[in-house]
Amino acid sequence: MAHFDPNARPFSHQWLNDRLAIDTLKRVLSTEYWIPKNINFLWAMGMVLAATFGVLLISGIFLLMYYIPDTKQAFDSVNHTIMGEVGYGWLWRHMHGVAASVVFLIIYIHMFTGIYYGSYKRGRELIWLSGMLLFVSFSAEAFSGYMLPWGQMSYWAGMVITNLFSLGSLDLQGLVEWIRGDYVPGQAFLGRFFMLHVVLMPLIIMALIVLHFGTLRIPHVNNKDGEEIDFEAEAEKWKAGKRKEAKVIPFNPVFLSKDTFVLGIYFIFYFYLVFYHFEFAMDPVNFDPANPLKTPPHIYPEWYFLWSYEILRPFPKNPGLVAFGFAQVIFFLLPFLDRSPNVAPANRRGVFKFWFWFLLVDMIVLTVMGKVPPMGIYTTIGTVAAWTFIILWILLPFITKAEKPVRGHK
Amino acid sequence: MKELKVLAVVVFFTLVTYWGVEPYAHSVMHKNVEEAKFENFQYKDLKAPAKGDPAKGKALVAACVSCHGIKSQGMKAPMDPVAAAQAYGVVPPDLSNAGAVLDEKFIANFIVSPTHAGLVKKSAMPGGMADAQGAADIAAYLKSIAPKEIKPKEAFEFACGRCHAVRYDKWTQIGQTPKTKADIKTGVDLAKMDFEKKVGQYQLKLAGYLGKLPPDLSIIVRARSEEYLKKFVENPQHILHGTAMPRVGVSKEGYEKIYKYLEEVGDPSKPKREAVGPWVIGYFVLFSFLAYLWYKSQWKGLK
Known part of the structure; x- marks a missing residue:
């Protein structure tokens, strides 16, 4: 039976500690979560990805307030209501569109960092596998999101990609129609991709992010030399005040201070794109409304x-x-x-x-x-x-x- | 230092990828646009007209006003847009602003032969309404009555607005959508329904005349590049061979007005972007500077 201090004031440190073990949580998740010292800025990409996902989530919630998942209104709800009539709607949309593109750049950098340093081996297999599941989920999230403005590229990319499920000469037209809910992309198609984009895929992604962090806790992150570190022994050195000899640093505040600096630099780059160079993330073809009678020359x-x-x-x-x-x-x-x-x-x-x-x-x-x-x-x-x-x-x-x-x- | 080298490698591969999928790939995909000639609305293929006399033109314009209105000179259009579309397929424009938007040489050539100047196979306006000298006189007259300064939207209305709608600005091919009131008890808005019916009748005739309904231009500035638009307007045949869109013959100044209007409607956040951008980026520069100081203080004596 746990001991609850009857004299603790509600929501005081003691009171919370009795009920939530906040000191232990803080220690395990932050001040005694050990990170190797021998790393470079590429090790901050996880934090950059988490922050970008946060930007996508928040901007997405704002967009969701005005977006209308109806084939007749979707295009104008994005391009007129959000872009022209809602205060700062344009900012949320450009942030969302640019972050959706940039998040993949960072994912690829994160992946190739892992490949380069061999961070998928010797106890770290699940980190890699959960990361790959995240990659697939982000891909599904990106694709379903791309359908929503219901422009020419939404429509025709939706047509081409769902066609892949006919599996070539197996010619599974029934499967394709089942996925679309219709013979061609239409209201049923838009409705279900809307659901995937705003509910199911974000839930899956958030669960996978937790799993991805979890897989990291026991093997710890890799380091620049792939050196096998005895984290307990090195942590003792740090706690004994041998900051120079210890091969590890605590996540908070030492690693976090560097992460935060990298995040700052990243956000300068990101907002430069949002304000001055967003076109690359918003294809011109998708500013023509979906037209089933007219195939764009390049899909x-x-x-x-x-x-x-x-x-x-x-x-x-x-x-x-x-x-x-x-x-x-x-x-x-x-x-x-x-x-x-x-x-x-x-x-x-x-x-x-x-x-x-x-x-x-x-x-x-x-x-x-x-x-x-x-x-x-x-x-x-x-x-x-x-x-x-x-x-x-x-x-x-x-x-x-x-x-x-x-x-x-x- | 080592970290900067790593950063340089990351930046290098990122830029190569960017260059490949954006500038390079687009130059391949839109080769026809890049290679199309652009002569800054000079219309060099058209003959320079003789010097026109506005006074003689004023007398000759009597032939024009059987179809066109010239409101600024007190001459109303003989038919409303829907009736005109029934007769011609499209409403003949009011000529008050013609001289302010169109190139004078183009007007003179257009009056002699609309299909030759417009680079189309058929035109609702008959050719030969005046001889070369008469056409030059009418062009000079239209130039002389043109207002010195017109609004961007007026330029658009004259040159584009009878075929293209701009629904984000409530512009239809027959004019601005009027403000109407629905009946409070039933929600019925007869005036709105009447107007929509007229737009529909006009659009059917227009589509019959041109082969298809010309696209709404609300966000055309996002859907096509600046280069595409100016080359297309100068000579539609260079970009879309066989298109029913005629060469409209706008002058350089006229085109700039039209583009300004399209940009205001199609990219309304541009001024706000430019105002907010520096503050947000400035904030993160400051953020990074403070974070750098924190980072340096935390990592002091660690290595």
Whole structure:
């Protein structure tokens, strides 16, 4: 039976501590949550992502007050009501649109940081897997959100992407119609994507963020050298006042102070985009209202989906879908395809170093080729890049199996 | 220092990706727009007219007012827009502001041959309403009666507003949507229904005349680039070959007025963005500076 101090004033420290164990919570989650000292600003990307998600959530709530999920009114509720009539509606919309794009930039930086430093191995597999689940959920959230303004690109991207579920020659038109709730995107389609965007996907994302943080607590975050740190022993050093010798720092306030500085710099960049360079996140095509009778000359997804779109595009229908499916799941398997026990930065891992940079450059090439029209030289480059992507992943187990143990840390 | 190198790598790959999917990809996709000629509304393909005499033009304009009104000179339009659309497919514009929006050379050429100057196969306005000298005189007259300064919206109304609606500004092809009152007991608003019926009748005729209903231009400044719009207005055939949209023949000043109006309606937050932006960014510069001091104080003596 817990002890409750009868003399504690309501909501005093003692009173709260008896009921919520706030001192323990604070210690476990913040002042004695140990972070390696040997890190750089890339370790702040998690915090940047959490903050960007916060911006998306808050701006989204404001937009939700005026958005109308009706095929006849959606376009004007966004482009006229929110952009012109609601005080600062334009600011919330531009913040939402730009954050939706920038969040993927940070996700990719966060992912490639993990790949580069080997932060998906030796007890950190679940961090990677929960992170990948977040990536997929963010993709679903982004896609469903893109449907809502009901512009030309909303409509036609919705048409093209839902068509993928016919699964090529299996020709599952029934499945496609079941997903759309109609033969073509219409009111039923908009209604369910609206629900996904404002209720179901945000709930899933928030649950996954909690899981992602949870998976981090026991293995702790990696560090720049992939060094295995005895966190208990190092924490004792810190608590004994040996701040210089200890290899760890407490999350709050030491790590947090650096996170906050990185956040500040990030928000300068983010608000520069919001006020002066938002066009990249708001495609002009989507400022034409949805018109089922007029297909736009170029249909392309937002930039963050382009690389996987380009893996689909250069192949014939069925192999293209298989390649697309491969691209969607392959990142999940990274911790198991990397056969090397080394947890070290890619540049110390022999052939893997080249694998990493090839993958990064290849995905950028795929991204650019995914946007330009598929003709002439672009088709060739796209096909080569798509094959390169597939081959790189097939090679990964062999390259890493042959990798020599990395000894000694700098 | 090492961290700045890491940052440089991140920034480099981010910029390369940005360049690839934005400026580069768009230049490939919109090659026809980028390559289309632009001559700053000079209409170099049209012959320069002889010097016109406004006084003679005033006499000749009698032929025009059987279809056109010139309100500023006390001449009302002979038909209301809906009746005019029944007859011609589109309402002939009131000519009061023609000289303020259109290029004088273009007007003179247009009167001689609307299809030749407008670069279209058919035109509601018949050609040959005057000979070359007469057309030059009428153009000079229209220029002489044009007001010195017109509002952006007036330029739009004259040059674009009889075919294009701007619903975010309550503009229809037959004019501004009037304020009407619904009956308080039933909610019925007959005046509104009457107006909507007229707009509908007009739009049906207009679509019959042009082959389709021209798009609403409320947010065209967000849907098309500035370059696209000016090249398209100067010569629609260069951008959309075979389009029913005629070359309207606006002057450089006329186009600037029209664009200003479209921007005010299509991007109303521009002045507010420019006012608020520096404060928000300034706030985060200060925030980062203070955070930097905190960071430095916390990490002092750690390494």
